Amino acid sequence: MTDEIDKLRAAIDTATPKPLRKAETLACAMESFDAHQGNADRPRPMSDRRPTGRLWQGVKDMFGVMTTRGGIAATTALVAVGLVAVLPNNVLVLPSNDISLVQPEIDFQRAPQSIPPAQNDGPASTALPSDIEATFPAIQPGAIPAPGTEQVFEPSEPAEERDGREETGRLRLSDAATPGLKYNSEPASGQNLNSSIDLRGLESSGKPPFSFSGGTSDRENSRLLGVLGPLQRDRTADAVAVTPEPTTEAFANQPPSALKITTEDPVATFSADVDTASYGVVRSSLNRGQMPPAAAVRIEEMVNYFPYAYPGPDGAHPFQPTVTVAPTPWNPGTQLVHIAVQGEMPEVAERPPLNLVFLIDTSGSLQDPAKLPLLKQSFAMMLGQLRPEDQVAIVTYAGSAGQVLAPTPAADRDTILSALDQLEAGGSTAGQAGLQQAYALAEDMSAEGDVSRVILATDGDFNVGLSDPDALKDFIADKRDSGTYLSVLGFGRGNLDDATMQALAQNGNGTAAYIDTLSEARKVLVDQLTGALFPIADDLKFQVEFTPAQIAEYRLIGYETRALNREDFNNDRVDAGDIGAGHSVTAIFEVTPVGSDAILTDALRYAQAETVSASPELGYLKLRYKRPGEDSSTLIETPFLPSDAPLQGEAAFAAAIAGFGSLLRGEDTFSYRTEAVPLMRLAETLDR
């Protein structure tokens, strides 16, 4: 019966040749194996998988089959004619270069209007033009346009000439239009307090007396500052130089926090922030050879990206605040007030069981090696950290939301992994439906004493249902009362909707992290998993009051998106950031003591006489937090005193990162700090 098959088998066995390239193949395979270790999983490039791919193939085949030139020309012409017929005429082809020519002009035309008094009103105004000259000696006095002389820059001029003049004209005028700033002999210290998000503060004084104790770190630091120096150029100038990439990314940010005058507004109130997403985005931008979008830089998230070893709590509270006051390394006239909060690390073994709902965005936008495949690997890696009694469920959402994996004990690794493995990307993004289902599932799963958490993995691109960050905020704020926590993990670049991610994390009792590489996934989901999953305090708020007798001006570095109203501090219904086990939170103020040269504002003539205070205190720090699940908050308060000791250790690193980083100590368990240094160098090179 089977003789044909047997015959065939015999034939094929004898026909099968000896493989000649075995050694070579094995060597290649071992190379591939080594290369694969620690790399993100990239699927093999295939020309024939996706429907779009097939479409292209079809088009290519069509052109391949159609061999006559005439045929191709005829069909192409037909399509072109059709296109012209469909499009209204004026839509056609506007070279985008025109826009860059026109825009500065608008700027410039508007600018003179803001300073007419300077030109027309006699004696009071005479100071201004001479100040300008002093600052920019290269500009001919005659070139300063009086309000009536804008016709010099009429668009009828040749394009190149116009271009050049606008450049100088704009620079000067926008500076002149800034009220209250004196451009004379001391521009350096003057700019420091105003510069906020970027590093202008560092550059303005060139190489300041930035000294730490310890030989190597001194050298290291001054080298770093040298690197940082050139970074101080004005951001707006760079924006013109860097070709913007066409993306649909959206970032959440606010204008840099303003300088506050202590006599007018002595109290700063803000919420804790343990997100790290901004640092991830900055790193991914730099590593791709681009300056990060200015809006993507949130200083507090960069500072809080790094694990710090601040003194831990020993008393009744789950965390311990430490306040350090020290001279600002980059500005001799000011001081830094460094506020560090270190959360306790409870016994990991005694932690309550976890209920995790992985809410995974499988929409078409996730179809990228750095997104869904990385996401799968990240979660698979995290599974190893869970305990058998923890429960895991998976909900995916694309066009519609669906439960992929019913609640399963973490011990059942295979089931979870195979469910993860089967996820595929495609379709639109019904984010809200997914969130609803995930929250419902998390509520079902939670038993007494459990911690429930939804882990949302997304590129933030919600395009079905609620997609507006504000509307999502309301939706999420509703859900956080159910006691379920939320972690937002961002993946991929291109349409990363950072604004939505922030809205979700900040309003849903959650944290946001951005995962661009497998090693970042390891940091967030393995090394720091406990902190990411176990809250030790909810709604941590800071309030700092400065004494006008000691501090003339102050500025909070970063935390723009976390500002709270003064009255919100005591209002327990106002939401704020949560901190997890072992988390540390750092906030840094730059303050100008009374009598310092670096004070930017003049004293008011009619202000009340200075309150004389005998207290040496610089200010008073108040913290409010709730224990997880509780409704009323606990208060911690402590005054802080002036000090002249230079910044040391953890605080110095945080301060350097606040000015984009410095390498300080060799103690760097996971090399996160070492990594920061090449990034700074990279930033320097790119910024040229």
Next chain:
Amino acid sequence: MDVSDEDLALAAATGDRAAFAALLERTYARLFALAFRLTGDRAEAEDLTQDVCIALPRKLAGFRGDARFSTWVYRVVVNAAHDRRRRAATRAKASAGWGDWEVSRLAANNEATENEAWLHDAMAALPDDLRDTLALTLDDAVTQAEAAEVLGVSEGTIAWRISEVKKRLRAIAEEDQI
């Protein structure tokens, strides 16, 4: 007793270099034989095997140990063979291999033995899915159930395909006799 292929594969998936080397050494011959049966050309088969071996470290992350390693790796080979075949087809290149045999036989004239000629005729006469099925089941170690798992079809389909293969082989044999 040796460590099983499955354990080696799981160890390799977690980064054990020695395990991966041992696994390759063990499976190379089988992979190559299957690749040859699928393609019918030594150079093709070498290329295919090399592709698979290079892709293995990445693929291993997806190996869960719930199937036999051979079943799993055969699926990788069959899929890779499909990819190659499809790509060759889109490039509209005549594939060297079973389908090309008639041409090369004429060129190489008497080099092939009678037996091999029959083999190539037979393989070339089979459509792709039947040939894949045959290539798998010719391995003594592969049961029909496993072949079904590799190809992602039901066991019944495999049984039907095998009988179809036999039918066609018989038809060829009859034709030869005429």
